[in-house]
Amino acid sequence: MAKLIMIRKAADKDLRDIVTVWKRNIETINTASDIVDLFRYFKKYFFVAVSTVSKSKDVDSVIGLVGGTIRSGHGHISGIAVDKEYRTQGIGKSLLKTVEREFLANNLEKVTLEVRISNRGAIGFYEKQGYNRSYIVKRYYADGEDAIVYEKRI
Numbered sequence: 706m707a708k709l710i711m712i713r714k715a716a717d718k719d720l721r722d723i724v725t726v727w728k729r730n731i732e733t734i735n736t737a738s739d740i741v742d743l744f745r746y747f748k749k750y751f752f753v754a755v756s757t758v759s760k761s762k763d764v765d766s767v768i769g770l771v772g773g774t775i776r777s778g779h780g781h782i783s784g785i786a787v788d789k790e791y792r793t794q795g796i797g798k799s800l801l802k803t804v805e806r807e808f809l810a811n812n813l814e815k816v817t818l819e820v821r822i823s824n825r826g827a828i829g830f831y832e833k834q835g836y837n838r839s840y841i842v843k844r845y846y847a848d849g850e851d852a853i854v855y856e857k858r859i
């Protein structure tokens with residue numbers, strides 16, 4: 706049976722999968738409990754991409770996510786990830802567009818994010834989505850790596 710990919714708002718039942726997909730794909734020092742806290746505060750801005758063999762919501766599995774949050778009064782992308790075998794099919798772009806729409810609906814007109822300076826893939830992705838390089842934060846990550854801050858007016 707053909708697989709469908711759908712994007713929908715994250716629900717409490719997705720929390721375990723969100724932590725798994727986040728930690729599997731994002732080089733992060735966020736613990737499971739950090740991710741759970743973000744989800745609890747900012748659930749409205751969390752979306753998942755699910756793979757399903759039918760339109761039934763009961764048999765889907767999470768293969769991607771975006772975790773939006775609010776930072777300094779702006780929309781913020783705390784995490785975005787698509788499982789490797791599902792990449793470069795437009796799923797990341799759809800996730801980002803979906804959370805941007807939700808930010809805008811809540812009068813948040815600017816979105817910011819940080820990305821590791823070595824994460825060329827994500828940098829290429831964000832730049833294609835209209836994010837502009839703003840500044841560098843030296844040793845932002847706990848392992849000493851610098852972050853580039855990107856922002857976009859939506």
Ligand SMILES: CC(C)(COP(=O)(O)OP(=O)(O)OC[C@H]1O[C@@H](n2cnc3c(N)ncnc32)[C@H](O)[C@@H]1OP(=O)(O)O)[C@@H](O)C(=O)NCCC(=O)NCCS
Pocket residue numbers: 730731732783784785786787788791792793794795796797798799820824825826827829830831833
């Ligand atoms: C970044 C990520 C979410 C992109 O997801 P994706 O589903 O593969 O992206 P899409 O297929 O929607 O790509 C959208 C556009 O970005 C481009 N793009 C995607 N990955 C890219 C890469 N590695 N290098 C350059 N461009 C890239 C695509 O070519 C596409 O361009 P188009 O609109 O001209 O066709 C995914 O690569 C990922 O999960 N990476 C690991 C986790 C991570 O680093 N997250 C960011 C830090 S939190």
